[in-house]
Amino acid sequence: MYSEKVMDHFANPRNVGEIPDADGVGEVGNPVCGDIMKIYIKVKDDVITDIKFKTFGCGAAIATSSMITEMAKGKKLEEALKLSNRQVAEALDGLPPQKMHCSNLAADALHAAIADYRTKQRP
Numbered sequence: 001m002y003s004e005k006v007m008d009h010f011a012n013p014r015n016v017g018e019i020p021d022a023d024g025v026g027e028v029g030n031p032v033c034g035d036i037m038k039i040y041i042k043v044k045d046d047v048i049t050d051i052k053f054k055t056f057g058c059g060a061a062i063a064t065s066s067m068i069t070e071m072a073k074g075k076k077l078e079e080a081l082k083l084s085n086r087q088v089a090e091a092l093d094g095l096p097p098q099k100m101h102c103s104n105l106a107a108d109a110l111h112a113a114i115a116d117y118r119t120k121q122r123p
């Protein structure tokens with residue numbers, strides 16, 4: 001019931017870990033299931049130069065976090081903010097309907113990390 005891409009990103013997640021000197025960190029919990037995702041970003045000249053994630057969650061949550069880090073890396077903050085859970089799910093060739101809520105975490109955590117970065121930039 002999972003696509004090959006989901007299985008691949010679940011079995012071999014990209015960009016797992018932490019960035020100790022991250023410029024922005026976003027953490028979100030999924031109200032539906034209680035799973036948690038944290039995304040760390042490094043930013044230079046408004047571009048996401050590095051990104052890592054830690055997810056305590058189901059396979060779909062891990063696959064979507066892995067995919068969104070790949071999609072966001074090298075993107076301008078403005079473009080990264082436009083990434084939606086739907087786009088992440090599409091990039092993974094779809095998620096089972098009952099697992100769509102899992103993809104919310106990835107987009108929300110990324111957006112939270114960007115918001116955190118922007119807050120820290122203000123004097």
Ligand code: FES
Binds near residue numbers: 030033058059105
């Ligand atoms: Fe919790 Fe998927 S079941 S994120």
